Amino acid sequence: MKHLYIVRHCQAEGQSAAAKLTDAGRQQADQLAEFLSDKHIDHIVASPYERAYRSITPLAQKLGLKVVLDDRLTERVLCSENRPDWRDMLQRTYDDLDLCYEGGESSNTAMRRAVSVMMEVLNRDHKNAVIVSRGNLMSLMLKHFDHRIGFSEWEAMSNPDVYRIAFIDDATSIERMWRE
Numbered sequence: 001m002k003h004l005y006i007v008r009h010c011q012a013e014g015q016s017a018a019a020k021l022t023d024a025g026r027q028q029a030d031q032l033a034e035f036l037s038d039k040h041i042d043h044i045v046a047s048p049y050e051r052a053y054r055s056i057t058p059l060a061q062k063l064g065l066k067v068v069l070d071d072r073l074t075e076r077v078l079c080s081e082n083r084p085d086w087r088d089m090l091q092r093t094y095d096d097l098d099l100c101y102e103g104g105e106s107s108n109t110a111m112r113r114a115v116s117v118m119m120e121v122l123n124r125d126h127k128n129a130v131i132v133s134r135g136n137l138m139s140l141m142l143k144h145f146d147h148r149i150g151f152s153e154w155e156a157m158s159n160p161d162v163y164r165i166a167f168i169d170d171a172t173s174i175e176r177m178w179r180e
Helices: 023-036 050-063 086-097 107-122 137-147 153-155
Strands: 002-008 043-046 068-069 128-133 160-169 171-176
Touching: 002 107, 002 137, 023 068, 023 107, 043 050, 043 107, 050 068, 050 128, 068 107, 086 153, 107 128, 128 137, 137 153, 137 160, 137 171
Parallel strands: 002 128, 043 068, 043 128
Antiparallel strands: 002 160, 160 171
16 A cells, blocks of 8 residues: 655645745644654655645655755746736636636646656555645646546635645545645
C-alpha cells in the first residue's frame, strides 16, 4: 500500500508566485508539520511557489527530508487576463475538461501535468509522499482518481488542506484529512 498526501498551501499574502505566508500561514505550516509528522512520510514534492514550499518546510525539517521543487506543480493559468467572471469561467472548466480560454490551460492539460508528478512518485520506492500545490491544481489531481470531484469540492477547500490517496493494488481511495 502507498499513500500520497495532497496538500494545499497555507494562508498567503497574495496570489503571485513569490507571495509569502502570512503570520497565520506560518502557524498553519507548523500545525501541518505536527499533523503529518506521524504519517511515515518519506518524500516531499512541492510547487516552486513560495507559499507552497514554505507550507511544508517545517515538516521537511522535522523529518530531515529535502523538499523537491517541481515546476509541473505550479497553478494552472485559467486565461491570459484578469477577468471579473473568473469563478464562472473556472466552473465551466470542471464541466468541460478540454475547455481552454485564450492564453490559458485546459483542465485536462493541467491534470496530466500534475498527475505525471504523482505517477513518478508512485513508481519509485516511496511509501508515503507529500505533494504540495495550489487549490485548483490539487482538485484536478484528485479528480483524476475520482471524476465526481469538481468545482464545489475546490470551493470547499481550506488553506491549508490535506487529502490522502491510498493505493492498494489497483484500487484507490480518497479521504479528506484536514479539519479546521
